[in-house]
Amino acid sequence: MNKFFFVLCLVLLFSFGTAQAQNYSTHKVKQGETIESIAKKYLVTPSDIYSLNPDAQKELRINSVLIIPKSKVSPPKITITKELEGFKKHRTKKRQTLYSLSQQYNVTVEEIKKHNKFLYAEPLRKGDKLQIPIFKVTEVEEVNELTKTYTVLPKEGKWRIAYKFGITVKELEELNPEMGEVLQEGQILNVPNIGDEEEKEVDEQYSYYKVLPKEGFYRLKIKLGLEQTELEALNPILKEGGLKVGMILKIPYSNLANGIIGLDSYKINLVDxxxxxxxxxxxxxxxxxxxxxxxxxxxxxxxxxxxxxxxxxxxxxxxxxxxxxxxxxxxxxxxxxxxxxxxxxxxxxxxxxxxxxxxxxxxxxxxxxxxxxxxxxxxxxxxxxxxxxxxxxxxxxxxxxxxxxxSNDLLKKKIVNFVRADTLTSNIIIISDTKNKPVSDDLKREFNYAKQILSRKDKKGEDKYFVSKDDIQDELKPGKNIVFLETQDSGFVSNVTSILASLIQEENKQERKEAIEIVLVTTNINSAFEDDAVDNIHLSDLQFHFATMSRAYNENDNNAFVKKYKQMYNxxxxxxxxxxxxxxxxxxxxxxxxxxxxxxxxxxxxxxxxxxxxxxxxxxxxxYYNNTVYLVMYDDLTIVEVK
Missing domain, CATH: 3.40.50.2300 (Response regulator)
Incomplete structure (x- = not known):
């Protein structure tokens, strides 16, 4: 049994090594080489190399070994040309054949016959006088360029072109530093020089997802409900190079239809x-x-x-x-x-x-x-x-x-996904009044390690819409704390935000105090948070985040609509x-x-x-329903969009 297990391990190891060898090679860095020169040598992009060798972004050390991904560019073609320079005379000896002569003089049998036409009708005999052609042979290597040009089609945005050529939007932007934010029909772009058969078309029956920083297959499984094998079946490129930040993945339509994620960064300017x-x-x-x-x-x-x-x-x-x-x-x-x-x-x-x-x-x-x-x-x-x-x-x-x-559900999902994606969070607290206890329970199911705090009640069991400092302080931890506040009562908002703001703590090594950061969020922004009783300074200190159907325009932007509206309606x-x-x-x-x-x-x-x-x-x-919302936050008494 032990021997069988040992042999099985060897077979699996060999299979893995062979698969890896097909998709990757290694390169030992020499004096004077740069990432750009190495990328050009292997017909890949610098981003391809950085994705597998993140330390190379900080420093490229001589003699360090880089993992180089398989190039998407077709291998070079070699064209051989022959130019007739003259002839060499040869008298056939015993046992010599046309094949042996072709090997001796590095020509083909057909080329010997072509210049000794009697051989088409008669066999080769001892003593035959032959003219052996002498050629000047030239090999021309047609090296494919790393990129080729591509003409933008109507309605095409960056993510569609990036998906078509199997790169990230960032890589597309690196290849085209002057491309601009909005693409125009007929615009000429540089794209990877892959074969036409390798180009992928966007299928409108599917949705598409942009991979975020620090996202692996496990996090995608939680967010999208898809196993690694399912993602790889829809996106074979994952088997070759794995996940990369910014890459566009094809996923079943229902995922996006349920509002899990959107490609919000790819806007189309319909005026153009x-x-x-x-x-x-x-x-x-x-x-x-x-x-x-x-x-x-x-x-x-x-x-x-x-x-x-x-x-x-x-x-x-x-x-x-x-x-x-x-x-x-x-x-x-x-x-x-x-x-x-x-x-x-x-x-x-x-x-x-x-x-x-x-x-x-x-x-x-x-x-x-x-x-x-x-x-x-x-x-x-x-x-x-x-x-x-x-x-x-x-x-x-x-x-x-x-x-x-x-929908309100989409607003809620936007905030929940924002919190779920924050890998620096050390603690989650949910504060609510009695009316919003069901919302608090839903959030508890989303974040089962979160702590719940309910507003205090009087002797009759009626909600008094307040909590004490001790209620919250006991649940805070050093590091980053995200606090949900679910209420429609302005007094409760004022009470909670003033306590939270007082509990923010900067690191003090002399007094051995660890930093306590608090980020306030809500799944339901309403008038209670905008009431005069609520201090906006506290909301700014707490980096208050919420999802909204519309963002407030900035009067300092000199927006043409706002300016004209003021002129017309005063x-x-x-x-x-x-x-x-x-x-x-x-x-x-x-x-x-x-x-x-x-x-x-x-x-x-x-x-x-x-x-x-x-x-x-x-x-x-x-x-049809609108499937996009804004995520905004208070920043220095101003509400700004969170990108």
Missing amino acids: SITDFNTKHIAIMLPFKLNRVDFDSASDTKKSIQKDPYLNASLDFHSGVLMALDSLKALGVSLKVDVYDTKHEIGEVKHIIDKNDFENVDAVIGPLTPDNFEEVASELRKYNTPVISPIGINLKLYDNVFQSRP TTPNNRAVKGFDLTMDVVLRLVSSEDLYMSVNEASLTEYVENKFAYKKKLFGG
């Missing part, structure tokens, strides 16, 4: 992709409820606007729509726009659809409220007219519905006005850069405007 200048017809449906507005005087009208939240929201949103229409006109886009007042009544919605022709409308934006929206979407299914919801969530996703507002745009602008720009630019809104989902994977971004995914049986 306008191809259709035919007039597009869109409709805007909003609950202005103008029938209830008092127009007797300016003051009465103002009171009506202030009193009616639907009218207020509709006017804000519509002001952004008007700004978008103006910008689109400047781009040469031709539009027919119908604006309807739904009056927040299903009866009025039915009346609008019955009395107007929607068969040739390219897209409908609105209504705002779920019941009115569902009525429009249901009625317009027969025309396959896309209907886009500006603010609704958990909508009935008919196959013509586009839910532009990301005020800064609120988030409803910005949403009106962003959504209208996105819908129309998708219409004029693709065959229709449905096709644009595949061709424009991610778009971004002033405060909002859109990356639509289709439900297997149903419509």
